[in-house]
Amino acid sequence: MPLHLEPGDGPPSFVDLLATAGYRAMAAGLRLGVFEALAAEGLSSAGLSSEGLAARLGTDPRGTALLAEALVAFGYLERSDDGYTNTASTRKWLSGGGYREVDQFWSTVLFESWDGLEESIRSGKPALDFYGWLSSRPETLGRFQGMLSGHADGIAPEVCGLVPVGARLLDLGGGHAKYAIRLCAEHPGLHATVIDLPEALAVGSGAVTDAGMCHRVALWPGDYDSLELGGDYDTVLLFNVVHGRTAAANRTLLDRVAAAVRPGGAVVLLEHDEHSEDRAADAFARVFSLNLFHGQGGQVYSGAEIEGWLVGAGFAEVATHPLRTSPGQSLIVARKVV
Template sequence: MPHNALRFPATDPTPIFEHFRGNQGSDLLTAAVAHFDLFASLDRTPCSLDDLAQRLSLAPRPTHVLVTALRAMGLLREIDGRLQLTELAREHLVPGSDFDCGDYLGLAAQSPSVLQMVQLLKTNRPLGSDASDGGAAFIYRDGIASAMEATDTARHFTLALAGRAKNVAPALAEVAGLADATHLLDIGGGTGIYAFALLQKHPPLQATLFDRPEVLRVAQEMSERYGVTNRCQFMDGDMFADPLPVDADTILLSNVLHDWDLPECQALIERCAEALPSGGRLMIHDVFLNDALDGPLPIALYSASLFSFTEGRAYSAAEYRDWLETAGLECYEPIRPTGVHCGLMTAIKPT
């Protein structure tokens, strides 16, 4: 009996993921207080995000991650383009204030996780990018050893990431609306569970899974478990360099773009737009920060986790819409929630 990718869990696993990512908030807050003196600096002189990056000697990506989290915690706010302390931060996180608790937070300043976060913020490089601990876990790039290129580690990480996918895939299939689609291209699809759910939902649909060779080994096994092997093709390659199939009328990027920085995100969306026929759709399934980049807190903390292990972060719906429109695609409907903070944004290539 094939596995059913359309079966919803009886309970919502979202709180488990929130608890798991909660340590990112502790590390970022402690780093801001004890290593970057951020609150004292902004108390003296509010400034723009770009100016704060220069003040802290940080690149744009880590600055975004840090400030988004602190805004989501209710400690910073932006007024007229300048970052300022909230009353909560001014009373409790400015050194020397009557109710300052910064020294208390500083008790964790030398903990390994805080020191690691400080190093990541300062270098703007993910864990493993220097190959000292076996290479980067979740990304592939020339010049960086990748766990996704070795059989054992690729299998481990691919199956581990499926822990979220199998909980969310039924909801994605429910809201995707692919009744008129014929061929789905799932780029960076991992185990393929999202694609398999869409195939089970829409029996006429065919799918091509595009990923690294060792990841596709796992996806092929999983396709047999879900009973959809005869409707799947498996294509290995580099999504930034190798030709994409041009016979797909629907492309899925599920939890892919958040692994990459701004230039790579724009480049991949443009490649997808070029590969789509007129009237084809690009589906971005991911988490979405508020357009103001001030939360929600669970996604801001997930962004810190992404920042630690990949070259990306969480992005706002406005950032995605800008990339899609630049690539000549049109967003025609609101984001549809799926699960575990994820949602689906769909864009169409005009006829």
């Protein structure tokens, strides 16, 4: 059973101390291959002693035994006379399933990039250049794009049904290209252009080729703040982009977007909701927002603030659609004033 922590009468920080240490121990388990080793054929039911596990991983037996015990305490492993096995939830989410990629990503972000958090908060400027940091960590960059691409696979059917399209679409920061590919597949007359940084477009390039969409989806590597965007688009997508930037940078970018959209055309934003009814989802949104501030100078912005930027850039008819397939996220659609 996963460990559920409640503060009770003790210091509330003790719960967070435990949760942080448990998450770090889980990350060590992931990085060292503990869960995969235990899931290996024939071992998932029989179990493995800590010495056997250490031999399989090439790790120190005493350190491995202590890590295994910590992972038992936090509900990731079970211990029996036969040795250690993955718990059912570890089998579901970490040794099988794709959630280990999410945990690999977030544990790297939290334990490696949050060092300068106080400096960001003191100075008001991001102490980290998130995309520079990512590009120097190709594995983490691959996980980041993989997570976004996997999320897009899940929500694209709903999202694409809400996007107004014509003949030409521009996706700014569209990296993995999944939305452009799906929209082109659904609308035979549509041609799309995806702009993103070169490393991110390498992921999109594979997806476009696999989908047989090279003639319909063009990939432009570059900086969407300075690249010539072209004009007369029916639709511009800005999915998960504005939360990674300052308000001033967003106003400037939306002015550029407005100049690129034809009158009556649409800009469509995908963003996290500022607040959520669910306490855990709300806490995640707050931590996510802090992470955006620290790494990119951004944050999760309120719908009212985003609407103000859109109206200021010359858009109207702003409509917000909360997503059924991604609770806590909404699609914001606005039309350029004719």
